Amino acid sequence: MAETKPVPFPRGEEESWFEAAEGGAILYQQCAECGAVPSYPRTMCPSCWSTALVNRTSSGRGVIHTFTVQHRPGAAGFADEVPYTLVLVDLDEGVRVLADLRDYEEGALAVGMRVKARFEPGPGNVVLPRFRPAAQETT
Numbered sequence: 027m028a029e030t031k032p033v034p035f036p037r038g039e040e041e042s043w044f045e046a047a048e049g050g051a052i053l054y055q056q057c058a059e060c061g062a063v064p065s066y067p068r069t070m071c072p073s074c075w076s077t078a079l080v081n082r083t084s085s086g087r088g089v090i091h092t093f094t095v096q097h098r099p100g101a102a103g104f105a106d107e108v109p110y111t112l113v114l115v116d117l118d119e120g121v122r123v124l125a126d127l128r129d130y131e132e133g134a135l136a137v138g139m140r141v142k143a144r145f146e147p148g149p150g151n152v153v154l155p156r157f158r159p160a161a162q163e164t165t
């Protein structure tokens with residue numbers, strides 16, 4: 027029997043992030059009081075403790091902060107996908123996100139590479155951003 031992949035169960039402040047991903051966008055929060063951009067959805071600003079966090083839409087563009095090529099699956103359900111590449115991307119809006127990198131040429135992978143998000147179905151009923159080199163953009 028094939029192992030299943032872990033499935034996210036969005037709740038609370040995460041729900042709007044997953045709803046935006048279904049529509050092809052990455053949401054991020056910005057504090058209306060101090061301007062901070064927390065790196066994942068929260069109920070309170072980690073810089074000034076304000077609850078005045080406003081959802082904004084990212085361009086989906088950014089640069090690779092760091093990466094790893096997984097040759098051993100992080101969970102048994104990913105065994106048929108190795109090797110796969112995980113990237114931490116600094117979005118142009120200042121938010122750091124973790125996602126897969128797809129469709130890049132071997133040898134071209136580098137810190138600082140410009141990337142752009144596309145959205146694909148993930149495990150369960152969620153849609154997730156997957157990054158590709160920005161040079162592959164068609165729109």
Ligand SMILES: [Zn+2]
Nearest residue numbers: 057060071074
């Ligand atoms: Zn703040």
